[in-house]
Amino acid sequence: MNLMEKRFLDELRTVVDGRGLISSPEELHTYECDGLTNFRVMPLAVLLPSDTQQVQAIVRVCHRERIPFVARGSGTGLSGGALPVENGVVISLARMNRILEVDYANARVVVEPGVINLDVTGRVQPNQYFYAPDPSSQSVCSIGGNVAENSGGAHCLKYGFTTTHVLALEVVLPDGSLVHLGGKCLDMPGYDLMGVFVGSEGTLGIATKVTLRIVKRPECIRTLLAAFDGTNEAGAAVSDIIAAGMLPAAIEMMDNLAIQAAEAAVHPHYPNCGGLLLVELDGPVAEVEALMRDVDAICRKNGAWEVRLAQTDTERMLVWKGRKAAFAAMGRISPNYIVQDGVIPRTALPRVMSEIARLSEETGIRVANVFHAGDGNLHPLVLYDRRIPGQEQAAEKLSYRILELCLEAGGSITGEHGVGEEKKRMMSKMFAEPDLDTMQRVRCAFDPLHLSNPTKVFPTPRLCGEKPGEYVAHPLETAGIAERY
Amino acid sequence: MLGTSIFEENLRAIVGPENLRAGTDADVVCGVLPQFVAEPKDEKQLAAALAIANEAGIAVVPRGGATKLGWGNPPKKADLVLSTVHLNRIVEHVWADLTVTVEAGCTLKSLQKKLAQHGQRLAFDGLWPERATIGGVLSTNDSGALRLRFGALRDLIIGVTIALPDGTLASSGGKVVKNVAGYDLPKLVTGAFGTLGVTTRAVFRLHPLPRATKSFSFIGENFPAMQQHILSIQDSQLAHTSLQIRCGSCELPVADILFEATDAGLAAQESQLRKLLGAASVEHSAETVWNARQDLWKTPTNKTLLAKTSLLPTNIAKTLDSLKTIGDARNVTWRLVLQATGIGMLRLDAAPPQLSAVIEQLRGELQSRGGSLVVLHRPAEPPSIDAWGDAGDSVPLMRALKHQLDPKTTLNPGRFVGGI
Numbered sequence: 001m002n003l004m005e006k007r008f009l010d011e012l013r014t015v016v017d018g019r020g021l022i023s024s025p026e027e028l029h030t031y032e033c034d035g036l037t038n039f040r041v042m043p044l045a046v047l048l049p050s051d052t053q054q055v056q057a058i059v060r061v062c063h064r065e066r067i068p069f070v071a072r073g074s075g076t077g078l079s080g081g082a083l084p085v086e087n088g089v090v091i092s093l094a095r096m097n098r099i100l101e102v103d104y105a106n107a108r109v110v111v112e113p114g115v116i117n118l119d120v121t122g123r124v125q126p127n128q129y130f131y132a133p134d135p136s137s138q139s140v141c142s143i144g145g146n147v148a149e150n151s152g153g154a155h156c157l158k159y160g161f162t163t164t165h166v167l168a169l170e171v172v173l174p175d176g177s178l179v180h181l182g183g184k185c186l187d188m189p190g191y192d193l194m195g196v197f198v199g200s201e202g203t204l205g206i207a208t209k210v211t212l213r214i215v216k217r218p219e220c221i222r223t224l225l226a227a228f229d230g231t232n233e234a235g236a237a238v239s240d241i242i243a244a245g246m247l248p249a250a251i252e253m254m255d256n257l258a259i260q261a262a263e264a265a266v267h268p269h270y271p272n273c274g275g276l277l278l279v280e281l282d283g284p285v286a287e288v289e290a291l292m293r294d295v296d297a298i299c300r301k302n303g304a305w306e307v308r309l310a311q312t313d314t315e316r317m318l319v320w321k322g323r324k325a326a327f328a329a330m331g332r333i334s335p336n337y338i339v340q341d342g343v344i345p346r347t348a349l350p351r352v353m354s355e356i357a358r359l360s361e362e363t364g365i366r367v368a369n370v371f372h373a374g375d376g377n378l379h380p381l382v383l384y385d386r387r388i389p390g391q392e393q394a395a396e397k398l399s400y401r402i403l404e405l406c407l408e409a410g411g412s413i414t415g416e417h418g419v420g421e422e423k424k425r426m427m428s429k430m431f432a433e434p435d436l437d438t439m440q441r442v443r444c445a446f447d448p449l450h451l452s453n454p455t456k457v458f459p460t461p462r463l464c465g466e467k468p469g470e471y472v473a474h475p476l477e478t479a480g481i482a483e484r485y
Numbered sequence: 486m487l488g489t490s491i492f493e494e495n496l497r498a499i500v501g502p503e504n505l506r507a508g509t510d511a512d513v514v515c516g517v518l519p520q521f522v523a524e525p526k527d528e529k530q531l532a533a534a535l536a537i538a539n540e541a542g543i544a545v546v547p548r549g550g551a552t553k554l555g556w557g558n559p560p561k562k563a564d565l566v567l568s569t570v571h572l573n574r575i576v577e578h579v580w581a582d583l584t585v586t587v588e589a590g591c592t593l594k595s596l597q598k599k600l601a602q603h604g605q606r607l608a609f610d611g612l613w614p615e616r617a618t619i620g621g622v623l624s625t626n627d628s629g630a631l632r633l634r635f636g637a638l639r640d641l642i643i644g645v646t647i648a649l650p651d652g653t654l655a656s657s658g659g660k661v662v663k664n665v666a667g668y669d670l671p672k673l674v675t676g677a678f679g680t681l682g683v684t685t686r687a688v689f690r691l692h693p694l695p696r697a698t699k700s701f702s703f704i705g706e707n708f709p710a711m712q713q714h715i716l717s718i719q720d721s722q723l724a725h726t727s728l729q730i731r732c733g734s735c736e737l738p739v740a741d742i743l744f745e746a747t748d749a750g751l752a753a754q755e756s757q758l759r760k761l762l763g764a765a766s767v768e769h770s771a772e773t774v775w776n777a778r779q780d781l782w783k784t785p786t787n788k789t790l791l792a793k794t795s796l797l798p799t800n801i802a803k804t805l806d807s808l809k810t811i812g813d814a815r816n817v818t819w820r821l822v823l824q825a826t827g828i829g830m831l832r833l834d835a836a837p838p839q840l841s842a843v844i845e846q847l848r849g850e851l852q853s854r855g856g857s858l859v860v861l862h863r864p865a866e867p868p869s870i871d872a873w874g875d876a877g878d879s880v881p882l883m884r885a886l887k888h889q890l891d892p893k894t895t896l897n898p899g900r901f902v903g904g905i
Contacts, residue, residue, distance in 0.1 A: 189859055190873075287747055375661070427666065441889040
């Protein structure tokens with residue numbers, strides 16, 4: 001550590017009152033990566049502010065010294081969004097974990113960013129409310145991280161993503177100033193800056209206070225399991241459910257490899273089949289029961305040979321436990337795995353699935369599939385063994401190839417995990433240069449010096465002083481397929 | 486003047502002589518007569534026309550169906566109206582994926598008609614659907630009764646293409662419902678009043694048309710009682726789609742509730758509603774009650790002002806009380822259609838000087854409780870009322886954003902918050 005760095009850290013230490021600064025190499029190791037463990041960078045220091053003023057003070061010092069910073073919640077992100085940047089600091093919001101206000105009458109809660117997702121529901125459950133976005137990591141991930149990534153979850157098919165449930169944000173901008181975006185009331189005058197901030201992966205500033213919408217628990221929830229010979233048959237059932245005009249709370253699909261892994265890990269007693277469908281309906285009892293009969297019939301019509309309705313809450317929880325544990329369960333059947341979360345239009349499912357199967361066979365690398373079938377959000381789990389030379393690279397290559405398949409089908413490289421460090425090089429395959437350039441102009445309005453998580457999301461940074469360029473025809477326009485974004 | 490400038494020659498070369506004309510009285514924007522009206526035939530032409538206007542320092546007003554062109558502050562300058570009338574294609578309705586890609590100039594009604602062929606809809610009930618265009622409803626962030634269940638347009642839009650003043654055509658979002666790659670620019674242009682770029686096409690997630698619907702209405706004996714009814718419905722496990730209050734000078738408030746479900750579901754919901762409301766008599770009502778918001782706009786006089794209000798549901802009674810007190814004291818006729826989301830449409834009829842005073846007082850009260858009041862329509866002889874009111878501490882950031890995307894303030898100068 002040089003003298004300048006030492007002076008910088010000494011100043012920050014006074015800001016966070018000594019106890020909020022970590023700079024010893026042993027302790028810093030905890031922070032060198034997030035949930036995406038194959039990327040690691042050692043930060044200069046980690047700061048643990050306990051209130052908004054401390055966050056502002058830290059950011060002001062960083063701004064003055066031109067030191068980049070990365071905000072971090074629980075560090076569960078799967079795309080490297082909280083990966084430190086070289087010679088930068090990490091600002092952990094873990095100590096800002098208070099639920100500040102619960103307003104049932106207006107169905108709003110105000111929380112600090114370090115509050116754990118599931119704790120919001122835990123707090124409002126006694127009054128039959130819940131916080132809808134439910135990423136699989138909800139028992140450990142933080143609201144601040146959810147805001148950064150615009151996290152989804154199995155139930156966003158019906159309830160929407162984090163962005164639907166955030167009403168207001170208090171944000172420390174990259175120069176240390178404080179702004180309030182949105183409001184407790186809807187449609188505050190001005191641009192929807194909150195809409196841009198949610199999902200910006202920490203590149204536009206740090207949220208220090210979040211107003212969330214909570215939702216009344218529906219009268220009943222029913223979950224159905226249906227066993228099919230393969231994912232194509234299960235996929236056809238999904239299409240028919242949608243075509244019948246239903247909007248289930250969740251539709252999840254697992255292939256045989258994923259079922260085996262879940263069974264080995266948490267014994268959810270899934271039927272051993274080629275394609276398992278999990279359909280959840282919620283709402284008033286009379287409505288749900290009428291519609292569940294339709295879902296049952298649709299599944300059988302499409303070849304389901306076993307259809308089970310979870311009879312009790314315990315059974316329902318077990319069904320979900322298997323699904324939510326699916327990623328972690330991969331450890332039971334493979335030493336290492338890569339998970340992607342590309343999205344495809346649901347109609348492309350059979351095509352993309354058979355291509356994934358073909359690639360898997362060709363490369364000899366197994367791929368387990370778990371996905372949010374209702375909205376086409378795939379979660380291919382590419383299984384490999386790091387100890388076998390070359391297999392990690394081959395697995396990475398395959399996982400990127402799967403994302404290309406998603407793009408070729410008209411989809412997206414990420415449905416909920418974010419671009420982060422991992423997928424930024426895929427951004428120029430999904431978007432044309434003018435698209436990315438426009439996004440970067442937005443970034444320049446928030447962070448002209450590129451200090452806030454500067455190396456993420458975009459393949460190449462744009463200097464904010466640059467004059468906007470001349471008109472260049474959109475490559476997709478010239479290719480005559482302008483509607484393919 | 487037409488036929489003289491180099492700019493005009495260039496513009497004509499881009500859009501063709503048949504798509505360029507001089508502005509007439511019918512094209513006036515808040516009292517400002519634009520010099521030209523151009524109707525490009527596709528988004529490339531639109532972007533090119535915008536770019537040369539930007540280069541020449543010509544102020545541009547994007548226009549769809551012109552139903553809400555008076556919303557916002559009057560433009561400081563309006564030289565060229567850029568119409569999306571020819572950008573009216575439904576590019577792709579992938580019904581099995583519940584998505585649609587549509588050009589900005591397509592009217593809401595023709596879109597809904599097409600979607601209905603496959604039993605689907607854009608779950609949004611905008612004003613004047615026969616004429617209002619997709620670009621217009623997005624830019625003004627119009628918001629109806631379906632918002633309670635399906636969210637606002639910001640929650641339904643999943644992709645957008647915009648033309649920026651420098652001629653860039655930029656897309657963001659995509660064609661799939663779930664997508665977090667890159668910044669969410671579809672939300673940014675929603676409600677931006679065309680000050681950041683001209684929306685040329687949008688992609689939406691869709692919802693199935695309901696199997697059956699039923700509406701009910703009930704009267705509240707006073708404002709606090711009505712607020713209590715609304716809050717207890719919102720706190721119940723009823724699965725209603727819309728809930729609104731209609732109220733005006735010298736009237737008891739009436740609430741309307743809409744259910745969309747299967748027949749079995751509707752019957753159960755009805756009995757639960759009756760149980761919940763107890764004494765309040767619940768009557769089956771016609772679907773036309775949902776036109777109440779649009780009906781406020783009927784027959785405006787030179788004393789009519791309309792505004793969008795936003796408040797917390799727990800401030801419903803207080804707000805209605807204020808309206809009554811102010812209305813009585815100042816001799817103002819008022820009528821409010823308020824959604825359970827807290828978004829309302831307010832009509833005031835009074836002499837213009839009174840209108841200014843009422844708006845100032847009411848806006849002050851709403852703002853002090855975290856809400857807002859935005860003036861949408863004011864009399865032709867306008868008292869000087871700012872359309873927006875307080876936009877908070879992020880106005881400098883909004884200006885920075887405007888500067889990044891429209892550095893020469895070509896688009897709708899002066900119409901938006903903080904002079905943007």
